Amino acid sequence: MSQPVPPSWRDFGKSSSELLLKDYPISGIGLEVKTLTPSNVTFKVAGTRDGDSGAIAGDIEGKYVDFKNGLTFTQAWTTSNLLRTQLELENQIAKGLKLDLATTLNPAKSQKAAILSAVYKQPSLHTRATIDVFKGPTFTADTVIGRDGFLVGAEASYDVTSGAITRYNGAVGFSAPEYAITLHGLGNLSTFAASYYHKVSKDVEAGAKAVYDTKSTTGGVSLEVGAKTYLDNAAFVKAKINNAGVLCLGYTQALRPGVVASFGLALDSTKLNDPAAGQAAHKVGAKFTFNS
Incomplete structure (x- = not known):
């Protein structure tokens, strides 16, 4: 039986993460416009207005894809x-190999960064190695091995200058078409997170995540549960609540092909009767996406 390519380390437990984190625009107002030219150049303009500070941040991006090469x-x-x-180059030097060079530059502050990555994917294997050129330099490697739905992954960072391992994490999980279970050991195995995702039916999804930090002074386990329900082919509703009593609601509607509106609301249920809580405890936001 042919084995599929497992998810990357970053996508380990992606189903539950997207269910609990995505489509809740509660921090302000967001707008994203994306267009594609006949020459395979994509332009994207995105901006957000923070609901608390009122600060506006945005970016403009151009992306060119040469599928042939x-x-x-x-x-x-x-x-x-x-x-x-x-700059990304995929499946040219070897099948399944992708090379990636990502740089950032802030001319005003003379800050710069460059990260060189190599990703190799084959059935049952997904591995990546990166080097942060200006920080350390630091070498990071991660690997995910999968077979018959079972997944095992690990990540470690090595500081070349100090000659020491600065970070290590591990994860195990099981993934099936209808459900997925993952267990992460993060922060040098000081924080443990367990997540669960279940596609109950074609219209209903449910999930949960529990986090235990061994270094936390408050102790206890943080728990969050959520669900997603499709109202029709163009709209869905999401809801989640955590053990701190914060309830979040999200509603996403496709207004027409390429135009999507999302609305989010966060309520601190422990302060519903506190008139002084105001915006600090309760948040509302929206995001509009135009794609053509």
């Missing part, structure tokens, strides 16, 4: 005067 070039410029450049 496996080349992708991305250039972005943000309102904080940060220049981001990314």
Whole structure:
């Protein structure tokens, strides 16, 4: 039986993470406009207004894809005067191998960063190695091995200058078409997170995540549960609540092909009767996406 390519380390437990984190625009107002030209150049303009501070942040991005030669070039410029450049080359040197160079530059503050990555994917294996050129330099490697739905992954960072391992993490899980279970050991195995995702039916999804930090002074386990329900082919509703009593609601509606509106609401149920809590405890926001 042929084995599929397992998810990357970053996507380990992605189903539950997206269910609990995505489509809740509660921090302000967001707008994203994306267009594609006939020459495979994508332009994206995105901006957000923070609901608490009122600060506005945005960026403009151009992305060119050469499918024939496996080349992708991305250039972005943000309102904080940060220049981001990314060059990707995939399946050219060897099948399953992707090379990635990502750089950032802030001319005003003379800050720069460059990260060189190599990703190799094959059935049952997904591995990546990166080097942060200007920080350390630091070498990071991660690997995920999968077979018959069972997944095992690990990540470690090595500081070349100090000659020491600065970070290590591990994870195990099981993934099936209808459900997925993952267990992460993060922060040098000082924080443990267990997550669960279940596609109950074609219209209903449910999930939960529990986090235990051995270094936390408050102790106990943080718990969050959520669900997603499709109302029809163009709309869905999401809801989640954590053990601190914060309830979040999200509603996403496709207004027409390429136009999506999302609305979010966060309520601190422990302060519903506190008139002085106001915006600090309860938040509302929206995001509009235009894609053509």
